Amino acid sequence: MPRADPAGDIGDEEFRALLTRPGLRIERIVSHGHVSADWYDQDRDEWVLLVEGGARLSLEGEGEIVLGPGDHLLIPAHVRHRVTWTDPARRTIWLAIHFD
Amino acid sequence: MPRADPAGDIGDEEFRALLTRPGLRIERIVSHGHVSADWYDQDRDEWVLLVEGGARLSLEGEGEIVLGPGDHLLIPAHVRHRVTWTDPARRTIWLAIHFD
Numbered sequence: 001m002p003r004a005d006p007a008g009d010i011g012d013e014e015f016r017a018l019l020t021r022p023g024l025r026i027e028r029i030v031s032h033g034h035v036s037a038d039w040y041d042q043d044r045d046e047w048v049l050l051v052e053g054g055a056r057l058s059l060e061g062e063g064e065i066v067l068g069p070g071d072h073l074l075i076p077a078h079v080r081h082r083v084t085w086t087d088p089a090r091r092t093i094w095l096a097i098h099f100d
Numbered sequence: 101m102p103r104a105d106p107a108g109d110i111g112d113e114e115f116r117a118l119l120t121r122p123g124l125r126i127e128r129i130v131s132h133g134h135v136s137a138d139w140y141d142q143d144r145d146e147w148v149l150l151v152e153g154g155a156r157l158s159l160e161g162e163g164e165i166v167l168g169p170g171d172h173l174l175i176p177a178h179v180r181h182r183v184t185w186t187d188p189a190r191r192t193i194w195l196a197i198h199f200d
Contacts, residue, residue: 018172019147024124024199026147047119047126049195051151051170070151070193072118093170095149097197099124 023100031055033088039080044098046075053092056085123200131155133188139180144198146175153192156185 014030031053039060048057050067057065057073060080065073075081086092114130131153139160148157150167157165157173160180165173175181186192 018149019174021199026197074119095195097126099121 025098027096027098029094029096031083031086031092031094032090034086035084036082039082041078041080042075042098043077044100045077047097047099048073048075049095049097051093051095053090054087055083055092055094058082058084125198127196127198129194129196131183131186131192131194132190134186135184136182139182141178141180142175142198143177144200145177147197147199148173148175149195151193151195153190154187155183155192155194158182158184 011032013032013034014028016028017025018028019026049072050069052069054069055067057067058081059065059075064084067073111132113132113134114128116128117125118128119126149172150169152169154169155167157167158181159165159175164184167173
C-alpha cells in the first residue's frame with residue numbers, strides 16, 4: 001500500500017519491510033483510522049492482502065472496494081488508487097507485495 | 101509451503117494460487133492438523149506468513165520453529181524442511197510466496 005498521512009493525533013501508520021529482493025518487496029502495514037492523503041500512482045504492480053481489520057480502497061474508475069480479513073487484490077502499475085477508510089476502532093494489518 | 105498429505109480422515113489440505121506470474125507465485129494454504137509426509141527440497145526461495153492458527157516447522161539442521169499468527173520466515177531454496185504440526189482444533193492459514 002502507498003504511504004498514507006496520519007490523520008490528526010492517531011499517530012503514524014507503521015510500515016515494515018519484511019523481505020526486500022531485486023524486483024520484490026514484501027511489506028507489512030498497520031493502519032488505525034488512516035487514509036491516503038492523495039491518489040497514488042506506482043511504477044510497479046502491487047498485490048495486497050488485508051490480514052486483519054477493515055478498510056476501503058478506491059481504484060480510479062472502479063469505485064470503492066470494501067476489504068475484510070482475507071480479501072486481496074492486485075493493483076496494476078499506474079492504476080491510481082487511494083485508501084478512503086480504515087477502521088478507527090481497531091488496527092488494520094495489510095500485507096503488500098510490490099513486484100516487477 | 102510444500103504439499104502435505106492429509107492424515108487420516110481430516111480431509112485434504114487446501115491449496116489455492118492467488119497470483120501467478122513469471123518468477124512469482126502467491127499461494128494460500130489452509131491446514132487442519134496436517135503435517136508433511138516427508139522432507140521438502142525446493143528449487144525456489146519461499147517466504148511464508150502464518151496468518152491464522154498455529155504450526156510447527158522443522159528446517160534441517162535448525163530444529164523446530166513454532167509459528168503463530170503474524171510470524172513469517174524465509175525458507176531459502178534447497179533448505180530441506182517439513183511441517184511437523186498444525187493445530188488439529190482449528191484451521192491454520194498460510195500465505196506462501198515462491199519467487200526466483
